[in-house]
Amino acid sequence: MVRRDHLERAVLEALWDCPDGLTAPEVVELLADRQLALTTVHTVLDRLRAKDLVRRERDGRVFRHRAVRSREELTAEAMVAVLQDSADHPLALSMFVRAVSKADADALRRALGAEERRRRS
Known part of the structure; x- marks a missing residue:
């Protein structure tokens, strides 16, 4: 079982490496070695948003996520x-x-x- 804080950190690392932001499917692709479900990434991104660590903006039909702090x-x-x-x-x-x-x-x-x-x- 993967710890939640490790997943959150991995997602933040991906966002820090991509200052233009990432969609949830892009996060899944970047973290492919972890074999994460898209729903899991959406949940992690929602938790990070609730902690004010990530913001999201609509980009067409999807949301693009960016880290709020470095x-x-x-x-x-x-x-x-x-x-x-x-x-x-x-x-x-x-x-x-x-x-x-x-x-x-x-x-x-x-x-x-x-x-x-x-x-x-």
Whole structure:
């Protein structure tokens, strides 16, 4: 049995890779290795729309679906949500910083500096 969140993620990945959007049959075709029924893809797209992760627009006789937010936005939201679950935010952040690579730590420093400059202006 395939987990629902894995299917949702696979559909989002397909949508992120196609910024012009996809119809449900196109999603089925792109995820052919999963052997998904068209009704299953419609259900997944409806769930993603209910979560405000996907929007749809009529394209002739079908709907074209597009991701509302980027991979990076959803990754950041997930990181913040996990941090909120921690009872000790400073400790969790400290452990995160110890675990990231030097390149990621440098990127984090740059992002923090840019955000600080943005807040000051």
